[in-house]
Amino acid sequence: MQITLTNTGKRFNREWIFRHLSMAFEAPGKYAITGPNGSGKSTLLQVIAGAVAHNEGSVIYQDGAVIAAEHHFQQVAIAAPYLELIEEMTALELLQFHARFKPLLIPAMEALQYTGLAKAATKEIRYYSSGMKQRLKLAQAFFSNTPVLLLDEPTSNLDAEGISLYHQLIKAYTLNRLVIISSNDENEYGFCEAVIRITEYK
Numbered sequence: 001m002q003i004t005l006t007n008t009g010k011r012f013n014r015e016w017i018f019r020h021l022s023m024a025f026e027a028p029g030k031y032a033i034t035g036p037n038g039s040g041k042s043t044l045l046q047v048i049a050g051a052v053a054h055n056e057g058s059v060i061y062q063d064g065a066v067i068a069a070e071h072h073f074q075q076v077a078i079a080a081p082y083l084e085l086i087e088e089m090t091a092l093e094l095l096q097f098h099a100r101f102k103p104l105l106i107p108a109m110e111a112l113q114y115t116g117l118a119k120a121a122t123k124e125i126r127y128y129s130s131g132m133k134q135r136l137k138l139a140q141a142f143f144s145n146t147p148v149l150l151l152d153e154p155t156s157n158l159d160a161e162g163i164s165l166y167h168q169l170i171k172a173y174t175l176n177r178l179v180i181i182s183s184n185d186e187n188e189y190g191f192c193e194a195v196i197r198i199t200e201y202k
Helices: 041-049 069-075 091-098 108-114 130-142 160-173
Strands: 002-012 015-026 029-034 056-063 065-067 076-079 148-152 178-182 194-197
Touching (some): 015 056, 015 178, 029 041, 041 148, 041 178, 065 069, 069 076, 130 148
Parallel strands (some): 029 178, 076 148
């Protein structure tokens, strides 16, 4: 899998968030997008995901052949602070529902055991702590059977044990994937082979 951005830019109203960004992201590979708060890291990640439209240039997915834009979502799993969970569901129901659209690499209950949520598997997500919700977001992303994994501030709300879990997931479930991480925390992306500084594309 390869995602190629060519002269890509995004603006809101008249303000350019980034411009003239050309980069090829290739699997297997780990890339970091860094920059100050509010600089556009999350926006770039959403443009790569296809959740936000770019205003200039192109975003091309290809796996041998070019993949049509309407099918990009099938290639991508994402965990981000701004993505909401369905809080009326239990964690087990959420992962089983998610698996109808993107198959999981392991059964839903095993995913919850791996992420330390097995005892709360049948509890509605609305009763979860912020750390438990983040673990569930990571489970939904890492265990999705997709070639591309996008992570935005992946250790938000996690304690030391949760951060250790994140690094375990990186080691075990990203070997053949394309991973792109938006972060200011080197502990979240220090293992990446390449770093893109968003401020260089203003």
